[in-house]
Structure formats: C-alpha cells, structure tokens
Amino acid sequence: MKTGTTLANPTVNDIARVAEVSLATVDRVLNGRPGVRKVTVDKVNQAIADLGYVRDTAAANLARGRVYEFVFILPEGRNEFLSLLEAQIDALADGLKRERTQLRCIRVAAFDPVALSDAIDAIELSDVDGVAVFGPETPSVRDSVARLKRHGVAVVSLVADLPSSERDSYIGVDNVAAGRTAAQLMGRFLGGRRGQVLVLTGSMLARDHLERRLGFDEVMARDFPALEVLASLEGRDDPELIQRLLPRAMAAGGDVVGIYSSAAGNAGLVRYFETQCLAKKPVVIAHELTPLSREALAKGVFDAVISQDAGHLVRSAVRVMRAQRDALPINPAQERIRIDVYLKENMPE
Amino acid sequence: MKTGTTLANPTVNDIARVAEVSLATVDRVLNGRPGVRKVTVDKVNQAIADLGYVRDTAAANLARGRVYEFVFILPEGRNEFLSLLEAQIDALADGLKRERTQLRCIRVAAFDPVALSDAIDAIELSDVDGVAVFGPETPSVRDSVARLKRHGVAVVSLVADLPSSERDSYIGVDNVAAGRTAAQLMGRFLGGRRGQVLVLTGSMLARDHLERRLGFDEVMARDFPALEVLASLEGRDDPELIQRLLPRAMAAGGDVVGIYSSAAGNAGLVRYFETQCLAKKPVVIAHELTPLSREALAKGVFDAVISQDAGHLVRSAVRVMRAQRDALPINPAQERIRIDVYLKENMPE
DNA sequence: GTGAAAGCGCTAACAA
DNA sequence: TTGTTAGCGCTTTCAC
Numbered sequence: 230m231k232t233g234t235t236l237a238n239p240t241v242n243d244i245a246r247v248a249e250v251s252l253a254t255v256d257r258v259l260n261g262r263p264g265v266r267k268v269t270v271d272k273v274n275q276a277i278a279d280l281g282y283v284r285d286t287a288a289a290n291l292a293r294g295r296v297y298e299f300v301f302i303l304p305e306g307r308n309e310f311l312s313l314l315e316a317q318i319d320a321l322a323d324g325l326k327r328e329r330t331q332l333r334c335i336r337v338a339a340f341d342p343v344a345l346s347d348a349i350d351a352i353e354l355s356d357v358d359g360v361a362v363f364g365p366e367t368p369s370v371r372d373s374v375a376r377l378k379r380h381g382v383a384v385v386s387l388v389a390d391l392p393s394s395e396r397d398s399y400i401g402v403d404n405v406a407a408g409r410t411a412a413q414l415m416g417r418f419l420g421g422r423r424g425q426v427l428v429l430t431g432s433m434l435a436r437d438h439l440e441r442r443l444g445f446d447e448v449m450a451r452d453f454p455a456l457e458v459l460a461s462l463e464g465r466d467d468p469e470l471i472q473r474l475l476p477r478a479m480a481a482g483g484d485v486v487g488i489y490s491s492a493a494g495n496a497g498l499v500r501y502f503e504t505q506c507l508a509k510k511p512v513v514i515a516h517e518l519t520p521l522s523r524e525a526l527a528k529g530v531f532d533a534v535i536s537q538d539a540g541h542l543v544r545s546a547v548r549v550m551r552a553q554r555d556a557l558p559i560n561p562a563q564e565r566i567r568i569d570v571y572l573k574e575n576m577p578e
Numbered sequence: 579m580k581t582g583t584t585l586a587n588p589t590v591n592d593i594a595r596v597a598e599v600s601l602a603t604v605d606r607v608l609n610g611r612p613g614v615r616k617v618t619v620d621k622v623n624q625a626i627a628d629l630g631y632v633r634d635t636a637a638a639n640l641a642r643g644r645v646y647e648f649v650f651i652l653p654e655g656r657n658e659f660l661s662l663l664e665a666q667i668d669a670l671a672d673g674l675k676r677e678r679t680q681l682r683c684i685r686v687a688a689f690d691p692v693a694l695s696d697a698i699d700a701i702e703l704s705d706v707d708g709v710a711v712f713g714p715e716t717p718s719v720r721d722s723v724a725r726l727k728r729h730g731v732a733v734v735s736l737v738a739d740l741p742s743s744e745r746d747s748y749i750g751v752d753n754v755a756a757g758r759t760a761a762q763l764m765g766r767f768l769g770g771r772r773g774q775v776l777v778l779t780g781s782m783l784a785r786d787h788l789e790r791r792l793g794f795d796e797v798m799a800r801d802f803p804a805l806e807v808l809a810s811l812e813g814r815d816d817p818e819l820i821q822r823l824l825p826r827a828m829a830a831g832g833d834v835v836g837i838y839s840s841a842a843g844n845a846g847l848v849r850y851f852e853t854q855c856l857a858k859k860p861v862v863i864a865h866e867l868t869p870l871s872r873e874a875l876a877k878g879v880f881d882a883v884i885s886q887d888a889g890h891l892v893r894s895a896v897r898v899m900r901a902q903r904d905a906l907p908i909n910p911a912q913e914r915i916r917i918d919v920y921l922k923e924n925m926p927e
Numbered sequence: 928g929t930g931a932a933a934g935c936g937c938t939a940a941c942a943a
Numbered sequence: 944t945t946g947t948t949a950g951c952g953c954t955t956t957c958a959c
Binding site: 599600601602603606613614615618637639640641642643 | 944945946947948950951952953
Binding site: 238283284285286287288290291324326327328406407409410412413414417418419420421444448532538540544560562563565567568569570571572573574575577 | 587632633634635636637639640673675676677755756758759761762763766767768769770793797881887889893909911912914916917918919920921922923924926
C-alpha cells in the first residue's frame with residue numbers, strides 16, 4: 230500500500246517550468262505533434278521522466294471537446310442473446326452520453342461475409358473512432374478490417390474472434406474452453422451413463438460455434454468414452470428449423486442421453502421439450518443466459534448454461550477501443566471475459 | 579439507438595442564461611448548498627429540466643481538485659483469498675492515482691468484533707470518503723458503522739454483509755445461493771452415490787460461512803436425501819488446524835464421499851490429500867479461485883470451485899463508494915457480484 | 928520553432 | 944441572497 234510519490238501530481242505547467250519551455254511546446258511533445266526541434270523534444274521528455282508525469286485524461290478530453298464515436302456491428306436475427314447484447318449497448322450508450330462517447334449499432338445479415346464486409350466498408354472513416362465486429366471471418370472481412378486499421382480506427386472482434394485479421398483485440402470468451410467446460414459438465418452430470426450426445430450448432434461458418442464443438446469433442450473423447458457424440462445438427466440459430474430437425478435426430482440417434490446446444494436458437498429446443506413427453510429427459514447444456522434459458526434452467530429443462538456476460542462484453546469493448554484510441558494501456562484481467570457456468574442455483578437476480 | 583437529443587450538451591452557462599441568474603447560483607442549486615431563495619431554486623431547476631442538463635462529472639472533479647480517500651478494512655491472516663483481495667486493492671490503487679482516488683488498506687484481527695469496531699472508530703472522519711468493511715457483524719460494529727454514516731462517510735460491506743447496519747450497500751455474492759450451488763454440484767457430481775458429506779467451515783461468527791452452510795444444507799436435504807451432511811468442522815481458516823482435524827473427521831464419518839470446503843484455508847485440505855492416499859477420492863468442492871485452488875483443480879484434487887472475482891469486488895466497492903459520495907446513481911447489474919463456478923476447463927488464463 | 932492567451936465545464940473564494 | 948472572477952489541467956488558435 231505504501232507509496233513513495235509526492236502528493237501533488239505534476240502537471241503540464243511543472244513540465245514547462247522544468248524544461249524551460251512554454252505550455253504549447255509541452256503539449257506538442259506530449260501529443261507527438263511536429264514542429265519542435267529535437268533538442269527541445271529531448272528536454273521536455275527529460276522533464277516528463279524526471280517528474281514522473283502522468284497525463285490527466287479527463288482534463289485533456291475536456292479541453293479537446295473530444296467525442297468518441299464507436300460502432301457495433303451485429304448479425305441480424307432476433308435471437309435472445311443478440312437482443313441482450315443490443316439492450317446492453319443501448320443502456321451503455323445512454324450512460325455514456327455524459328462521458329462524450331457515442332455508441333451506434335448496425336445489423337447485417339447473419340452468416341453472410343459479404344454483407345459484413347460491405348457494412349464495414351460503408352463506415353465513414355472520418356467520424357468513427359472504433360468498430361466492434363461480431364461476425365464470420367473471411368478474406369473480404371479481413372480486408373475491410375485492414376482498411377479500418379490503416380485509417381487508425383480501433384477494431385475489436387466481439388464474441389467470435391477474427392484472429393488472422395488486424396483487429397486490436399478480441400472481446401469474448403475462449404470458445405474452445407467453453408466447449409470443454411460444457412463437455413465436462415455433461416459427462417459429470419451423466420454420471421457414468423452410456424448413450425449418445427446430440428450437438429446442436431448454428432453454422433459451420435461461425436468460428437465461435439466451431440470452436441465450442443472442438444473443445445466439446447476433445448473432452449468427451451478423452452474423459453467420457455462411454456458417451457457417443459453424434460454429428461452436429463446445423464440449426465442456423467433458427468428456432469423453427471431446430472424444432473423441425475430435432476425429433477428426427479432424436480429418433481435416429483437411438484439412445485440420446487444428452488444434448489449440447491452450442492449456439493443460439495434455444496427457443497426451438499425449449500419448445501421441443503414442451504411438446505414431446507420423454508420418458509427420461511436427457512441432460513441439456515446450452516449457451517447464453519437469457520430470459521428463455523433462465524426459465525428453462527428454473528424449470529429443470531436445462532441442466533446448465535454456459536454464458537458470457539453481455540454487459541461486460543460491451544463495456545469491455547468500449548474500454549478497449551477507447552484505450553486503443555488514446556494509446557493508453559488496458560487492464561487485461563478486467564477485460565478477460567469469463568466463461569460463466571450457471572445452474573438454477575446461481576442465476577443472478 | 580436513435581437519440582432525440584440536441585448534439586451540443588447544455589452546460590451551467592446555458593442554465594444561468596435561461597434561468598437569468600449567475601453561474602454561482604446555478605452551482606449552489608446544483609450542489610444543494612444553502613443561501614438561495616426558494617423562487618430562485620425553482621427557476622434554476624426549471625431551466626435544468628427544460629434543457630435536459632446532465633452534469634459533467636469529470637469537469638466538476640477537475641474544478642474541485644477533489645481527492646477521494648477510501649479505506650478497506652480486511653481481516654488479518656495470510657490466506658490466499660485475502661492476499662488476492664489485497665493484491666487487487668494495491669493494483670487498483672496504483673491505477674487510480676491518476677484519477678484522484680486514494681485507496682488504503684487496514685488489517686484487523688480476524689473473527690474479532692471488538693478489534694474491528696475499534697479500527698473503524700479509529701478512522702479519521704475528516705479525511706475519509708468511504709470505508710469498505712469485511713468482517714463480522716456485531717452490535718459494536720453496527721454502532722461504528724452508524725458513526726461513519728452520521729458523518730456522511732460512504733460505507734459498504736465486503737464479501738460478508740452487515741445487513742442490519744446502515745451500510746450503503748453490500749458488495750459480494752449471495753452466499754446462501756453460493757452454498758446452494760455447491761450442493762447442487764456436489765449432488766450431481768456424486769451421481770446417485772450414497773454416503774456422507776463433510777462440511778468445512780471457518781467460523782460460526784462469519785456471516786458468509788454461515789449463509790453458505792445454510793444454502794448447502796437446504797439443497798442437499800431437498801434434492802439429495804441419499805447423502806448425509808455431517809456437522810461442520812470449524813477450521814477458522816487455519817490450514818494447520820484443518821490438516822489436524824481432517825483425518826479424525828474422515829475416520830469418524832465412516833463413508834465420506836464428498837467434502838465441501840465453505841471457507842478459506844484450503845491449504846490444509848490440499849495437504850491432507852497429498853499425504854493421505856485414499857482408495858476412492860471424495861468429490862471436493864471449495865471456495866475462491868486462488869493459485870492454490872487452481873492447482874488443485876488442475877490436478878483433479880478439487881472437482882469444482884465456487885468463487886467471486888476479487889478484482890470485480892474491489893472495483894465495484896470503489897465505484898459504489900464514489901457514486902454514494904457524489905450522490906450519483908449506480909448500475910446495479912454491473913455491481914452485482916457473480917457466483918462463479920470453475921471447473922478445470924474454464925479457469926481463466 | 929516557439930510562446931501567449933483564451934477556453935473546455937465546473938467550482939469556490941470573495942465581494943456586494 | 945446573489946454575482947464576479949480566478950482557476951483546475953489540458954489543448955489550441957494565432958502571433959512572433
């Protein structure tokens with residue numbers, strides 16, 4: 230706890246005095262603006278180092294009258310997780326107005342790389358400070374991201390990473406680990422039973438879904454060889470489609486003792502259980518805590534839900550983009566999105 | 579996303595102009611200072627409402643030259659969770675220096691109400707804005723908290739609540755729910771096995787431990803009648819003591835298939851498993867993710883860990899105390915501390 | 928290349 | 944009871 234710092238923090242005035250230059254020059258050096266002799270720059274930097282100066286961002290922004298403009302690009306589609314995410318963006322946007330920060334939200338056709346890169350390309354570079362992208366990674370998307378970066382726009386990938394693009398960072402959970410977690414819970418909850426496990430996925434294009442499946446298979450194969458994991462059912466996050474596909478798959482499987490719903494579109498799954506009357510309900514593990522999955526948990530239809538906090542996701546995205554724009558450091562621990570595990574007992578609220 | 583607001587936010591100057599008063603008067607009204615006629619107050623408030631004014635906190639703090647002073651009171655004792663908490667306080671303190679916020683940390687004898695209230699009473703009221711208290715609730719502690727509140731100091735309870743005191747809010751998990759979660763996991767992981775479950779607790783004085791036990795018993799009795807929950811082993815968060823008590827309890831139990839370690843002092847538990855060589859390892863559920871419990875999880879000594887994020891805890895405490903001091907609203911969703919469930923698959927890092 | 932001075936939105940002496 | 948004014952730490956014209 231002890232601090233050896235002088236109590237009064239040094240200011241630009243102190244730097245100016247020590248370096249024997251004017252405030253304007255200090256500012257120029259501080260912000261890397263041209264038009265200062267090298268010797269002067271050195272003098273100022275020396276003073277900064279000597280005094281242990283740290284810039285007061287609040288004061289700087291006040292003086293600048295700076296307004297941050299961030300845009301979120303989300304897939305279209307009315308699934309519960311997306312609604313949650315958008316609600317959080319709206320809520321934060323409201324609170325951030327007093328902090329000179331504007332949030333905007335764009336929706337593009339889901340699982341459609343062209344639509345996504347078109348949307349990114351349509352962004353007016355001049356009045357945007359950062360872009361948060363939730364969508365599939367393809368060459369055209371990579372190019373669009375590269376264009377943003379070339380123009381100094383902060384870019385983060387949201388929920389699903391774009392690892393080979395130039396995005397500044399990824400805001401979301403480690404989806405492979407999330408899949409592993411689901412598998413561990415599935416295996417443990419099944420407690421030695423044998424049988425088949427059905428996996429519901431969204432799209433093979435979606436990196437998050439793919440990674441979850443990877444992690445799930447890995448742990449199932451390693452730790453629970455008595456359980457047979459069936460091929461994925463591609464539900465495209467579409468409740469109707471899922472509800473249609475499910476009965477067929479369940480029948481074909483033979484002895485399905487577990488269902489892992491690794492994507493969105495839980496509504497279809499829930500409705501299936503409402504209409505069917507199964508002798509022995511399989512263990513169900515799903516993703517994302519939403520009003521729908523909460524109810525399913527409470528009623529015992531879902532046994533566990535793996536989730537990521539939507540509020541944290543958007544707050545984190547904004548913090549990271551702002552830090553990136555201001556060339557300020559971030560706190561990695563604070564920005565790490567946790568893989569939340571919910572049983573009916575630990576649901577928040 | 580659409581906003582109907584005028585782009586240029588109204589400032590105190592606008593209010594002054596519209597209300598036809600001076601800046602000083604506006605400021606007085608804004609800050610509820612006395613010495614303004616009722617009619618004038620009304621005029622100003624009218625203008626504020628009409629313009630939809632929201633105060634720029636950054637500018638206000640800049641002008642005030644305000645420095646927040648917050649103190650954390652933690653129990654003494656070198657257990658891993660406390661170290662984690664203190665490390666987070668130190669880390670945040672460092673980052674907060676540039677935001678005019680000072681954090682201090684006091685340690686008082688654990689499980690000792692008198693020491694705690696003495697420590698609270700010793701706080702210099704004049705130079706403290708808020709106090710975060712982690713300790714047992716007793717009449718003397720309640721009185722000490724009341725004294726703080728009388729002097730306008732913000733008070734939050736940390737980790738364990740002081741519900742009948744006048745603390746402004748509680749920063750920590752719902753410990754009853756945490757206990758319930760532990761029980762659900764225990765029962766599910768045991769998958770129908772019968773036998774006994776040992777509960778390790780810290781102190782009967784510690785509200786958090788008590789509440790966890792309550793929740794644990796509730797769910798075990800309701801959902802897993804085949805499992806017999808034994809009386810608590812009071813380990814006082816002391817690894818040595820725990821290591822001594824454990825073998826006896828295990829032997830006495832007969833057929834212990836599960837251990838719920840509801841408090842700190844996991845080191846003793848881990849050491850016990852290192853020395854003993856059990857035929858069939860019981861399912862172990864512990865609290866708080868620390869370097870020690872991470873390793874135990876990774877090695878399969880612990881099966882699950884219920885936790886609360888130490889970083890979140892202290893950031894939240896600071897945000898809440900600051901908001902309280904500034905009479906500003908908080909975002910309850912952001913301040914809600916989650917009950918984290920960790921398996922070896924979803925450990926962060 | 929460098930500096931003087933005004934101003935961002937707000938607060939706090941000090942006058943009146 | 945109210946207003947005038949200087950100033951928080953930083954940026955930014957506009958001169959020199």
